[in-house]
Amino acid sequence: MPKEKSITRVLIWQTAGRFILQGIGFITAPIFTRLLTPSDYGQIAVYTAWVSLCSLFVGLQTHGSIANAKIKYGDNKIDGYLSSIMTLSVISFAALLIISIVANGFFARLLGLRSDLVVLLVIQSFASFCIAFYTAKLIQYKQAERSTLLSLIVSLLSTGLSVGFLFLISENRYIVKIYTNAIPTVIIGSIIVFYVYIKGKRLFDKQYLKYCLSLTLPLILHGAGGLILSQSDRVMLQKMIGESSAGIYSFAYTVALVIFILWVSFNTTWVPFYYEYKKNNSVEMILLRTRNYTIVFSIVTMGFILLSPEVYRLMAPKEYWSGIQLIPLIAIAYYFNFLYAFPANFEFYNEKTKLISLGTIFAAIINVVCNFLLIPVYAGMGAAIATLISFVFLFAFHEIIARFVIKKYENKFGIYCLGLLPIAMTVFLFYSLQDLWFIRWGIGLILGIYLLHRIIRRKAIF
DSSP, X not given: XXXXXXXXXXXXXXXXXXXXXHHHHHXXXXXXXHHSOHHHHHHHHHHHHHHHHHHHHHSXXXXXXXXXHHHHHOTTTHHHHHHHHHHHHHHHHHHHHHHHHHTHHHHHHHHTOOHHHHHHHHHHHHHHHHHHHHHHHHHHTTOHHHHHHHHHHHHHHHHHHHHHHHHHOOSSHHHHHHHHHHXXXXXXXXXXXXXXXXXXXXXXXXXXXXXXXXXXXXXXXXXXHHHHHHHHHHHHHHHHTOHHHHHHHHHHHHHHHHHHHHHHHHHXXXXXXXXXXXXXXXXXXXXXXXXXXXHHHHHHHHHHHHHHHHHHHHHSOGGGGGGGGGHHHHHHHHHHHHHHHHHHHHHHHTTOHHHHHHHHHHHHHHHHHHHHHHHHHHTHHHXXXXXXXXXXXXXXXXXXXXXXXXXXXXXXXXXHHHHXXXXXXXXXXXXXXXXXXXXXXXXXXXXXXXXXXXXHHHTSOO
């Protein structure tokens, strides 16, 4: 019973925090869509994609080893481990920063950015990595309150600065938005670096670095593949169709992001407990939690799809409304991302990061090829279909790896089917009942009542 209360408490904090952050995005989205043109939105989205890509390399993904290191080295050595592996990330950052300055003109032309933004994206990428690094530690120690507070501070500062300066400045607003987003991230990321070294008191440890690199070097490719999966469609839309199309697609993705954010809060809560269950060989508990987790996430996804058109229209002016048709496809892609995490977590626990990277790279290649074929014909809808196809492949690949290559994978395939059929039916209702909002909202209300009743009856979320 204590463990049930613990996982529920952590999950509530993680989920509440994520939704508060998403709520900030929803509240401010109508402001930004009116202060920024679709073209501005597209340029910001492309810059953000490059920042995300740079973040993968600038920190060498060292935080990807923290969960396993906690089990291997224990609580007494973890701070020394963190400060030691942070040195790898700092060295990598310094090298990339020098390159961005020396070859500034080349990268500005290559990325299609102003020269100052090339340097800024390297600095912001490292700062974002540092925040993710420290958050990874908090998550492993189930300190959901602190990780939520950290994310909330960054979001509020960035949003406040952006809104304030966008009202004051009428020219080059996408530049203003980029800088005001970056400043709080850079300040907080810098503080975290100093804190990690003060706490760990260790600059270099050969054993730690060797162990870290054995796990995280493949994760760079995994992260790059994941970024291509989530960002290549926007970049290719901008190049092949135009900035407005990329902006509308990016906004649709932003609306559907609620599903991804919910998954992140669930998964970050689930992983530390899953590792404990695996360590104690609690197979029955894993199966029970997985089944309940799947039911809850499936109901939430269904409800989101049914209610999304009205929410979308409330958040954006008419020139963005064509993106409504993309919501179900993006939501289903996120759902397959949720399913893929089960075998992927199993692979992470077994330290099979090379196999994880291989699947993500293949999925990324499929995504780029499908984008190339579908975007010229179907524009944003083609990009959404390409994303869905690639995530279906990602799930299938890792299921095969976990079940037949690594073996002893505890999950039953039938568990995944609990949500797939209802999700498919929900998408059919979405496209069939777009003008009958009261029916869609009625079904959504019934789903919400059922989910709430289930949680109250079980006295646990999953």
